[in-house]
Amino acid sequence: MRRPYPFILALLILAGLPSWADTYDGHTLAAVTVSSPEEVKLLYDLRVDITNRKGNVYKALLTDDQLCRLKEKGLRVEILQSEMDEDRRLWKEADEASKALAASSYYTASKFMTANPPAGSLMEHLLALYDAHPDICRLYNLGATQDGNYDIIAMKVSKNPDAVEAEPKIRIYGNIHGDEKIGCMVACDVLDTILVGYAADPQDAAAKKLVDESEMWFIPMGNPWGNANDKRYNSRNVDLNRNFWGPAGSGDGYPSAGPWTEKETQAIRDLTEAATADHSKKRFAVSISFHSGDECFNSIWNYTTAAPLDEPIFWASRTPGTGCSDQNGCLTLAPHGLAQAYKDGCTQPGFWFTEGGDWYVTNGDTNDWAYGEWSDLDTTVELDLTKTPSTSQIATDCAYHRQAVINYMLKAFQGIHGIMTDTATGAPMDGKVAVTATASAAVPVPHDYPAIYTDPVAGDFHRVLQPGTYTVTCTAPGYAPTVVAGVGVTADAATTCNCPMSTTKLGYSSSTLADVCNGTGSRGDGVLDPGESAVLQITLANSGPAGATNVSAYLSTLTPGITVTQPSAAFPSVAGNGAATSDAPHFQFKVDTSVACGTAIAFTLHASCDQGAWDSSFTVTVGSVTPGGTATAFSESFSAVTPPSLPAGWTAQAVSGAAWVTTSSGCAGNGLRYPGNSATANSWAFTPAVTLTAGVAYTLAFNQKVGSASYTQKLAVTAGASASASGQTITIFPTTSLTNTTCAARSGSFTVPLTGAYFLGFQCTSVGGSGTSRTLTVDDIALTYVAQPTCVSHPCAPISPPGEVAPGGSLAASQQWSGKTTMEWSTLAEATGYNLYRGLAADLPNLTAGGADACLRQTGSATTAALSEDPSTAAGRLYWYLVTGVNVGGEG
Numbered sequence: 001m002r003r004p005y006p007f008i009l010a011l012l013i014l015a016g017l018p019s020w021a022d023t024y025d026g027h028t029l030a031a032v033t034v035s036s037p038e039e040v041k042l043l044y045d046l047r048v049d050i051t052n053r054k055g056n057v058y059k060a061l062l063t064d065d066q067l068c069r070l071k072e073k074g075l076r077v078e079i080l081q082s083e084m085d086e087d088r089r090l091w092k093e094a095d096e097a098s099k100a101l102a103a104s105s106y107y108t109a110s111k112f113m114t115a116n117p118p119a120g121s122l123m124e125h126l127l128a129l130y131d132a133h134p135d136i137c138r139l140y141n142l143g144a145t146q147d148g149n150y151d152i153i154a155m156k157v158s159k160n161p162d163a164v165e166a167e168p169k170i171r172i173y174g175n176i177h178g179d180e181k182i183g184c185m186v187a188c189d190v191l192d193t194i195l196v197g198y199a200a201d202p203q204d205a206a207a208k209k210l211v212d213e214s215e216m217w218f219i220p221m222g223n224p225w226g227n228a229n230d231k232r233y234n235s236r237n238v239d240l241n242r243n244f245w246g247p248a249g250s251g252d253g254y255p256s257a258g259p260w261t262e263k264e265t266q267a268i269r270d271l272t273e274a275a276t277a278d279h280s281k282k283r284f285a286v287s288i289s290f291h292s293g294d295e296c297f298n299s300i301w302n303y304t305t306a307a308p309l310d311e312p313i314f315w316a317s318r319t320p321g322t323g324c325s326d327q328n329g330c331l332t333l334a335p336h337g338l339a340q341a342y343k344d345g346c347t348q349p350g351f352w353f354t355e356g357g358d359w360y361v362t363n364g365d366t367n368d369w370a371y372g373e374w375s376d377l378d379t380t381v382e383l384d385l386t387k388t389p390s391t392s393q394i395a396t397d398c399a400y401h402r403q404a405v406i407n408y409m410l411k412a413f414q415g416i417h418g419i420m421t422d423t424a425t426g427a428p429m430d431g432k433v434a435v436t437a438t439a440s441a442a443v444p445v446p447h448d449y450p451a452i453y454t455d456p457v458a459g460d461f462h463r464v465l466q467p468g469t470y471t472v473t474c475t476a477p478g479y480a481p482t483v484v485a486g487v488g489v490t491a492d493a494a495t496t497c498n499c500p501m502s503t504t505k506l507g508y509s510s511s512t513l514a515d516v517c518n519g520t521g522s523r524g525d526g527v528l529d530p531g532e533s534a535v536l537q538i539t540l541a542n543s544g545p546a547g548a549t550n551v552s553a554y555l556s557t558l559t560p561g562i563t564v565t566q567p568s569a570a571f572p573s574v575a576g577n578g579a580a581t582s583d584a585p586h587f588q589f590k591v592d593t594s595v596a597c598g599t600a601i602a603f604t605l606h607a608s609c610d611q612g613a614w615d616s617s618f619t620v621t622v623g624s625v626t627p628g629g630t631a632t633a634f635s636e637s638f639s640a641v642t643p644p645s646l647p648a649g650w651t652a653q654a655v656s657g658a659a660w661v662t663t664s665s666g667c668a669g670n671g672l673r674y675p676g677n678s679a680t681a682n683s684w685a686f687t688p689a690v691t692l693t694a695g696v697a698y699t700l701a702f703n704q705k706v707g708s709a710s711y712t713q714k715l716a717v718t719a720g721a722s723a724s725a726s727g728q729t730i731t732i733f734p735t736t737s738l739t740n741t742t743c744a745a746r747s748g749s750f751t752v753p754l755t756g757a758y759f760l761g762f763q764c765t766s767v768g769g770s771g772t773s774r775t776l777t778v779d780d781i782a783l784t785y786v787a788q789p790t791c792v793s794h795p796c797a798p799i800s801p802p803g804e805v806a807p808g809g810s811l812a813a814s815q816q817w818s819g820k821t822t823m824e825w826s827t828l829a830e831a832t833g834y835n836l837y838r839g840l841a842a843d844l845p846n847l848t849a850g851g852a853d854a855c856l857r858q859t860g861s862a863t864t865a866a867l868s869e870d871p872s873t874a875a876g877r878l879y880w881y882l883v884t885g886v887n888v889g890g891e892g
Contacts, residue, residue, distance in 0.1 A: 022091055022230035023179050024084045026237060027061035033076040034058060042073060044361065049232075049239055051293050053360040059293075061232065087179070090388050091230040094181060097391045104391045106181045107188065109224030112141035112151040122221050125188060126155050133195050136161060136211055140278055142219070142267040147235035150224035152267045155191065156279075158215040164280055166419050166460035168412040169215045171287035171376075172405070173268065176241045176366065178226015178233070181388040182397055183290030187220035189398035190405045206406050214412060217271070217282065223264055230388075240264050241291075242362060244369035246303050259364050268366070272374055275456075283453045284376040285412045285462040286338070288405060289366045291380055292387050295351050297342050298380035300371045302356030303363050309450045310377060312443040312466055314339045315355070324358050331355075335442055336466055336491045338377060341411050345403030356380065375452040377464055379408070413494050415465035416487055420454045420474055420499040423612050428459025429501055431476030438485070440468025451475075454499075461499075465489045472497050480505025480544030503546035504611035506553075508618045509579055512537040527624045529793040531593040533565070536620070537586045540571055540607055541579045548574040548609040553582070559601045561592035574609075597623035598791035628787030633698060634690045634760070635782045638662050638670035646672075649688025651723045657681030660762070666779035667703040667743035674764040676707060676774035681766045686723035689757040690783065698785045700760070701747040706738050707775030713738050715776060716763045719752065723759040730758075735765065738776065802831040802885030802892040823881065824864045831885030831892070835859050838881050859886075 027049070034040050034056050043050065043058060046066050052059035059080070062070070070077050097105035098120050107122040117123035130137045138161045142152040158165070172190060174183030197204025198211045210216060221227055225235045233239055243265045260266055275281050300308050305320040316332040318324055324331035331353060333340045339353050356367065370378035384397050420429040432451040437443045443466050454461045467490050474482040479501040487497045514535040515528050528534055536555070542548050551571035555564055566588035574580040591601075600619040607614050641647045644661035652659040657678030663671055674683055692698065706713050716735040720728035732750045752758060760783070764776050825834070836858035858865050885892040 022088060023061065023232040024088065026231075026233075027063060028067055029080045029084050029087075030060060030062050030067065031078040031080055032058045032060055032062075032070060033078075039073070039075055042070070042075070046070070049242070050360050050362070058360065087387055088230075090386065090390060091179065094388050094391060095230070102391065104394055106227075106388070106391065106394070107184055107221070109150045109221060109228040111149075112139075112153055114139075122184065122188070122224075123151075123153055126153060126220075129155065129191070129195060133157075133199065136198065137195070138162070142271060143263055145223075145225045145234065146238075146263045147225050150228065152219065152222065152224060152264060154217055154219045154271070156215065156217050157191070157194065157211060159212045164455065164457040165215065166455070166458045167214050168285040168417070168462035169217065169282050169455070170210075170409050170412055171217045171219070171271075171282070171284045171370075171378075172290075172409075173219045173222055173287065173366065174290035175220060175227055176222040176289060177239070177291060177387075178223040178229065178231050179387050180232070180290075180292040181227060182292045182383050182386075182394065184220040184227070185394050186290055186383055186398050186401050186405070187218055189402055190409075191218045191220070193402055193406070206410060209413070210406070210409060214409075215282075216409070217284075219268070222268065234262055234264055236262065238262050241289075241366055242364040244269070244364050244366050245373060246364040246368050259369075269369070272370075272376075280455070280457045283374065283455050283461070284370070284378075285452075285464060286408065287370060287376050287378040288408060289378060289380050291382050292384045292389075294382040295348055295385055296359075296382045297339055297346075297351070297353045298356045298359060298367075298382065299339065299354070300356060300367050300378065302365050302368050302380075303361060305355065305357040305361075308371065309448065310371070310375075311355075312437075312447065313337050313377060313464060316442065318355060318358070320355070321358055324354055331358075334466060336414065337442075338379065338408055338411050338464070341407040342379075342381070342404045345405070345407040346401060347403075348397075348400035351400075375450050381405075410492075411464055412462060414492050415489055415495065416461075416463045416470060416472060416497050417494045418461060418472075418496055418498040420459045420461065420476065420501055422479075423500045423502045428454070428457065429476050429479075429499075430454055430456035430459070431474060431479070431499070431501065433461045433463060433499060434473045434475075435463055435465065435487075436471045436473070437465075438469050438471055440466055442466040443468055467491050472499070474499030474501060476501055478545055479503055480542075500612075502612045503544050504542060504548045504576070504609065505544040506540050506542055506548055506551065506574065506607040506609060506614050507616040508605045508607075509539045509541035511539065511618070511620070513620065525794065527794065528591060528620060528622050530591055530595050530597065530622060533588065533590045534620075535586050535588050537582055538569070538605065539579050539581045540574055542574040542576060545576040546611065547576050547578075548611055551580065551607070551609045553605050553607040555587045555589075555603055555605055557589070557601055557603045559599065561595035561599075562589055562601050563592075564589045591622060595622055597793040598625050598789070599623075623791040623793035625789050625791045628789045630784050631787040633692065633783045633785055634687060636672075636687070637668075637780055638666060638672060641670060643670060646685070651686045653684040653686065653723075653725060655682040655684070655725060657683050657764075657766075659683055660685035660764070663777065666777055667705060668779060671703075671777045671779035672762065672781075673778075674713070674776040676711075676713070676766075676776065679766065681764055682725075683764050684725050685762045685778075687760040687781075689723075689759055692719075692752045692755065692758050694752055694755045696785050697749050697751055698783055699747060699749050700732055700781075700783050701745065702781040703743045703745055703779045704738060705740055705743045705777050707777075708741065711739075711774045712766070713774065713776040714765045715778075716765070718761045718763065719750070719758045720761065721756070721758065723761075725761070725763070727759070728761045728763075732760070735763075743779070802828045802887055821867050822864055823867060825883045827863055828885040828892070831887055833859065833861050833886045834863065835884045835886055835891065836865050836881065837884075838879055857881075 046069055048066055049061040050058050094106045098108050101120050107125055108120055110118045110121040110123045113123055117127055126139055130139050136157055138156045140154045142154050144151055172187050174187035194207045194210055197207030223234055223240055243259055243262050245259045272282050299314040312334055314337055316334040319330040322330050367378045367380055370376035420431045422429055431454050434451040435449050437445045437447040439445055452461055452463050470487045472484045472487050482499050482501055484497055489495050513528055516533045551574055555567050566585055569582040569587050571582055572580045599622045602619055604617050641662050643664050658675045660672055660674050660683055663673040672685055714735050714737050717733040718728035719730040733748055762778055838855045838857050
């Protein structure tokens with residue numbers, strides 16, 4: 001079987017670069033205590049390589065120049081000599097164990113070799129796994145290290161490893177910092193566990209699901225040179241986990257200049273961003289980057305404490321910027337989320353959880369690139385307090401994290417999964433898929449998530465989400481968007497939602513309505529009323545770039561009392577990004593007399609053409625609806641009172657301190673004032689009773705100011721069923737400290753649970769200090785609401801039969817026709833048609849009664865008739881003719 005591995009990169013000779021024995025030959029590990037934001041900023045300005053933080057103590061690797069600069073600035077810097085000595089002892093122990101091929105030892109770095117790899121190397125271990133599982137494993141050389149002496153080796157595991165299938169892709173990446181060797185071992189342990197479980201009889205369920213239904217990429221050693229040299233950095237002294245792209249901008253905060261300068265980071269980038277002869281671009285759904293030096297789960301972002309749009313997948317709540325963990329109460333793990341899944345499987349004592357920027361800020365790390373550029377839910381996991389634990393600790397650390405990592409990987413299956421295809425060819429497409437949460441117990445809604453990318457070969461996408469209901473929006477250049485609403489997600493289950501994409505997309509754009517009374521005789525006011533029928537002329541818009549041909553649409557509704565009488569209509573062809581209006585007789589429907597004025601008729605329009613079919617919805621309102629305007633429930637400007645008296649109906653209640661009064665020094669004339677002669681006031685002013693309606697949103701607005709900037713007053717506004725402090729049960733404005741000495745506007749909305757009389761209460765409280773200048777003034781109080789909309793309809797009146805038809809043309813007053821071949825008559829405005837009868841003189845009384853001699857000669861809308869009597873029988877005979885007007889009201 002073919003074993004794919006890329007071309008060998010040429011050896012890069014770097015002259016004049018230092019070769020460190022280990023991390024601490026170029027840097028000093030120190031604890032830096034900061035006491036202000038300015039000192040924190042200094043660390044970042046100096047591009048200090050921060051590795052940890054506990055409260056206001058930052059652990060960092062300092063160059064000699066940085067160490068001097070920090071001490072010059074007066075920062076407290078403690079050299080962590082004992083920790084450096086211990087790390088060096090452990091690195092030496094690890095190196096000696098590996099050289100001795102001890103049973104418990106770290107895998108070593110090497111070139112990519114398919115024959116006789118070095119004993120004890122990562123290459124040897126991965127090659128052995130491939131040989132044991134050639135049906136599901138493939139080995140890849142992602143490229144040489146910057147120095148050219150080592151290769152970055154990856155293993156892909158999948159049921160059909162040579163095919164690109166519609167399944168989530170998962171990346172496990174370790175040992176980015178070369179001296180943090182435990183990451184390589186945990187990555188390999190998870191890989192080993194999955195392969196053993198898959199080959200077992202019976203198969204392990206988690207291993208089977210991961211192998212059969214996902215594509216996993218393991219890159220256990222991301223910095224082989226650093227691993228071989230016990231160094232955090234690569235051969236050019238670059239911190240690789242600051243060399244990725246970062247949202248803060250190119251070069252910002254990187255210890256080295258700019259992102260992507262190193263071959264090690266380029267190799268990881270190109271796995272996602274560049275197709276090679278061996279593999280296509282990989283759109284990873286979830287991934288983990290292993291580090292050590294602490295024991296925690298570290299989510300995105302790392303460059304800021306701001307919440308990413310995917311925060312609900314990690315945390316149910318978080319207080320940004322406080323180094324939050326689930327141990328100190330300022331962070332709560334989201335149920336069914338990635339952090340909770342990890343916690344459920346992690347057995348390491350003291351393991352904690354944080355958002356990266358809350359812990360300490362970095363720029364250019366793996367997580368932010370993977371998420372910021374590709375919406376890959378990438379997480380840093382710090383595996384051990386020690387960078388390279390004793391070899392005797394390897395098995396323990398692997399056991400701590402084994403199930404946690406597998407739990408995290410399994411979350412790739414929770415959410416919305418589908419394939420984007422071209423409807424014309426069926427071919428998979430390279431596009432984007434965005435989702436919006438519309439209903440969820442775990443996520444505040446509505447909530448928009450960033451778009452994820454489809455696999456450019458298989459067209460599949462995999463969006464990890466919390467349980468809830470979502471709207472899915474699929475886009476691709478040159479195609480009309482596809483939107484699917486009401487997609488449900490349940491815990492630990494995959495929901496399928498495919499994205500058929502067309503270069504044509506038809507949807508409802510607008511409509512014109514002609515109202516008709518009782519099915520005929522247009523009222524013509526353009527307002528649809530109960531009892532009327534309507535002709536609906538609909539315009540379709542094509543939001544795609546390609547034209548639509550053979551276009552038709554079908555109209556339906558489930559609104560009670562509405563009957564669609566003409567449900568289908570044809571349309572002209574619709575050009576790309578164009579529009580077209582329905583052909584006559586358009587769409588028609590009836591409104592029952594029982595339908596209430598203001599009813600919104602919900603219509604669904606199914607449009608179809610040679611290029612596909614789409615559904616859209618719109619509403620038509622019965623009656624003429626006027627939106628409700630702003631109405632005032634209560635207002636008080638205090639202009640009609642004489643200070644210090646309160647307006648009529650107002651009451652004051654001082655629990656302690658002085659009582660509220662009015663003043664001539666309000667914000668605009670008179671105002672309501674707490675006079676400020678108590679250090680510990682608790683004083684109330686109550687409005688007269690105001691009748692409020694349950695469920696209506698009221699807005700309370702007023703102006704306020706404090707007498708002196710050197711004092712602080714506190715104001716709260718409430719509502720209750722009585723004019724007393726104890727009767728105030730609804731908080732409109734909670735207690736707020738005020739220092740504004742000029743008038744400031746306040747505004748807020750509230751509702752009441754029961755309809756009835758309420759009293760608004762203004763409460764002033766103060767603590768400490770005294771003096772008459774310690775005043776609080778309130779002015780221009782207005783309590784408003786939006787009135788209910790009104791609806792006016794003009795129901796159809798019954799239509800009366802038309803009047804008498806008069807002779808037309810130049811007929812004589814006697815109405816006798818002689819020598820005529822046609823007859824004519826005048827039109828009636830209220831008639832929709834005419835009946836022409838003929839009879840003899842003797843039968844004239846029964847002419848319209850349906851008698852034996854009555855003869856209906858003609859019916860229809862014409863106002864003329866031919867006289868074509870048979871001369872052999874008609875000569876000399878006298879005939880009588882009668883013309884009647886007809887409409888839905890009857891015959892005239």
